[in-house]
Amino acid sequence: MTDERELPERSRIVQQVVAEAGIDSRVRELPDSTRTAAEAAAALGCEVGAIASSLLFIADGEPLLVMTSGAHRVDTEILAGQVGADAVGMATAKQVREVTGQAIGGVAPVGHPAPIRTVVDEALAGYETVWAAAGTPHTVMPLTFDQLVALTGGRQVRVAAPAVG
Numbered sequence: 656m657t658d659e660r661e662l663p664e665r666s667r668i669v670q671q672v673v674a675e676a677g678i679d680s681r682v683r684e685l686p687d688s689t690r691t692a693a694e695a696a697a698a699l700g701c702e703v704g705a706i707a708s709s710l711l712f713i714a715d716g717e718p719l720l721v722m723t724s725g726a727h728r729v730d731t732e733i734l735a736g737q738v739g740a741d742a743v744g745m746a747t748a749k750q751v752r753e754v755t756g757q758a759i760g761g762v763a764p765v766g767h768p769a770p771i772r773t774v775v776d777e778a779l780a781g782y783e784t785v786w787a788a789a790g791t792p793h794t795v796m797p798l799t800f801d802q803l804v805a806l807t808g809g810r811q812v813r814v815a816a817p818a819v820g
Contacts, residue, residue, distance in 0.1 A: 665790030669766035682789040690760030690792040692725025705782040709762035711751045714740035718754045720771040724778040727815040737812040760792040764807045773809035
């Protein structure tokens, strides 16, 4: 286990927010990149669907953080309907850094300069443990679905069409 003092600054901030929320989860630093859901799943030895990918969208001009299962892509039309927005599009890398204070591939569900409206993909509820980035592309933290929802204050929504098959 990584000593908290050895974590990168952004991950220490995330760990502090998690602890202050009363959630028992420890940020872990991994030697391999967890920038993509597939990389994170390989590094952790879990299903890609258990990776809670943090994606920043702009919904009607306002930031919207979507915690989505790594097993599928967000359908912006479905997402717009779920959040009552007319227009939803991916944020640019610059917008991600400005809004979250973190780089793409390492965006945590919390620890941002200001609160971000957040929704949580209902597909993540199917996993006992979900893994979220913790501020850098090399740090992650385990959470339950309920902990993720509580931590983010997020609303559970559907962000993609149901899998066929």
